[in-house]
Amino acid sequence: ASVARGRGEGGREGGGWESDGGAGRRGAEATVEIAAAGAGEDAATGETRRVIKRRVPKRYRHPQLDRAIRRERTVAEARLTSEARRAGVPTPLVYDVDVPAATLTLQHVGDRDLAADLDERWTTAVGRHLARLHGAGIVHGDPTTRNVRIERRGERDARATLIDFGLAYHTSHVEDHAMDLHVFEGSVRATATEPNPLIEAFEAGYAEAGDGDVLDRLRTVEGRGRYR
Numbered sequence: 173a174s175v176a177r178g179r180g181e182g183g184r185e186g187g188g189w190e191s192d193g194g195a196g197r198r199g200a201e202a203t204v205e206i207a208a209a210g211a212g213e214d215a216a217t218g219e220t221r222r223v224i225k226r227r228v229p230k231r232y233r234h235p236q237l238d239r240a241i242r243r244e245r246t247v248a249e250a251r252l253t254s255e256a257r258r259a260g261v262p263t264p265l266v267y268d269v270d271v272p273a274a275t276l277t278l279q280h281v282g283d284r285d286l287a288a289d290l291d292e293r294w295t296t297a298v299g300r301h302l303a304r305l306h307g308a309g310i311v312h313g314d315p316t317t318r319n320v321r322i323e324r325r326g327e328r329d330a331r332a333t334l335i336d337f338g339l340a341y342h343t344s345h346v347e348d349h350a351m352d353l354h355v356f357e358g359s360v361r362a363t364a365t366e367p368n369p370l371i372e373a374f375e376a377g378y379a380e381a382g383d384g385d386v387l388d389r390l391r392t393v394e395g396r397g398r399y400r
């Protein structure tokens with residue numbers, strides 16, 4: 173059995189930061205389906221649940237070009253998801269890449285997203301994860317509260333996993349790294365009623381593991397925003 177969780181052409185609707193469709197943000201281009209654990213797998217823990225992410229054709233693109241783009245992005249997302257994981261950033265395992273069908277099969281992670289459980293502990297963890305990701309020369313590209321999955325294992329023990337590497341790319345430019353922080357903070361501000369402690373915790377997490385120049389640049393990015 174599977175539950176369709178995809179968003180169609182009109183994706184990213186439903187309010188908040190994700191629907192703002194601002195400069196440089198693409199519309200949803202994938203459908204996501206959660207496949208339940210099959211026979212012989214542990215349905216109780218959800219340990220073997222899979223997420224099937226399929227890039228859907230876009231009619232406004234030439235069919236051949238459209239196919240090429242979807243394949244390319246599927247491969248890039250698989251690579252960057254795994255590369256981040258090898259760099260020590262929690263991301264889903266990539267179980268399969270079906271290039272002709274532009275489809276990824278990923279490990280299902282977490283039991284909720286960060287938007288549903290905004291807590292300083294998790295934002296600190298996201299800061300550390302982004303710092304480590306940037307240290308490996310990768311930016312996430314869309315680090316919103318919906319692209320962080322939270323898994324609570326016990327009272328204290330929890331894990332924050334980064335998902336959705338569809339807009340990720342390689343870069344070591346401070347400005348690109350700062351943009352990741354800016355996007356995350358914008359997303360927290362759009363979600364939380366009292367965002368400041370969450371953002372301070374996020375920046376403290378980033379400072380622990382990351383480059384201070386990126387935080388300095390973030391202040392410049394914010395300064396520019398104010399005069400737009």
Ligand SMILES: Nc1ncnc2c1ncn2[C@@H]1O[C@H](COP(=O)(O)OP(=O)(O)O)[C@@H](O)[C@H]1O
Pocket residue numbers: 177179183200201202204223225264278279280281282285318319321335336337338
């Ligand atoms: N590996 C995963 N584990 C659990 N949920 C996931 C996973 N991948 C995607 N999802 C769910 O599906 C949603 C959409 O997937 P995502 O990769 O973020 O694609 P989109 O580009 O549409 O934002 C996520 O916000 C999350 O709720």
Ligand SMILES: [Mg+2]
Pocket residue numbers: 318319336
């Ligand atoms: Mg997403």
